[in-house]
Amino acid sequence: MADHRIVAKAMNDLADDWHWVVLRDAHELEPRLFVARTVDTVCGILIDAGPTRVRLYDTGAPAEPTCPACLEDGFDRGLRAQISEAIEAAEALPLAR
Numbered sequence: 477m478a479d480h481r482i483v484a485k486a487m488n489d490l491a492d493d494w495h496w497v498v499l500r501d502a503h504e505l506e507p508r509l510f511v512a513r514t515v516d517t518v519c520g521i522l523i524d525a526g527p528t529r530v531r532l533y534d535t536g537a538p539a540e541p542t543c544p545a546c547l548e549d550g551f552d553r554g555l556r557a558q559i560s561e562a563i564e565a566a567e568a569l570p571l572a573r
């Protein structure tokens with residue numbers, strides 16, 4: 477089973493940021509209805525220790541979160557690892573003279 481990532485609010489609070497909410501080990505029971513082992517956000521808010529059922533609705537969520545910590549991590553991890561390796565390799569090169 478795979479993680480399923482959506483943009484949503486962690487709390488029923490209009491002032492809350494939009495986060496990447498991750499349905500861990502999610503299994504789709506029917507369209508838009510999932511069972512997840514745990515539900516949390518990328519920035520570390522545990523929403524439901526689960527297992528739990530989650531029905532997705534159209535909440536008018538933006539395509540990207542507004543939470544800075546979630547946005548930071550929304551970057552593809554593999555790609556970011558490659559970028560940081562490239563930066564390290566560049567730093568390790570001796571300066572041309």
Ligand SMILES: [Zn+2]
Pocket residue numbers: 493494495496517518519520543544545546
């Ligand atoms: Zn967040």
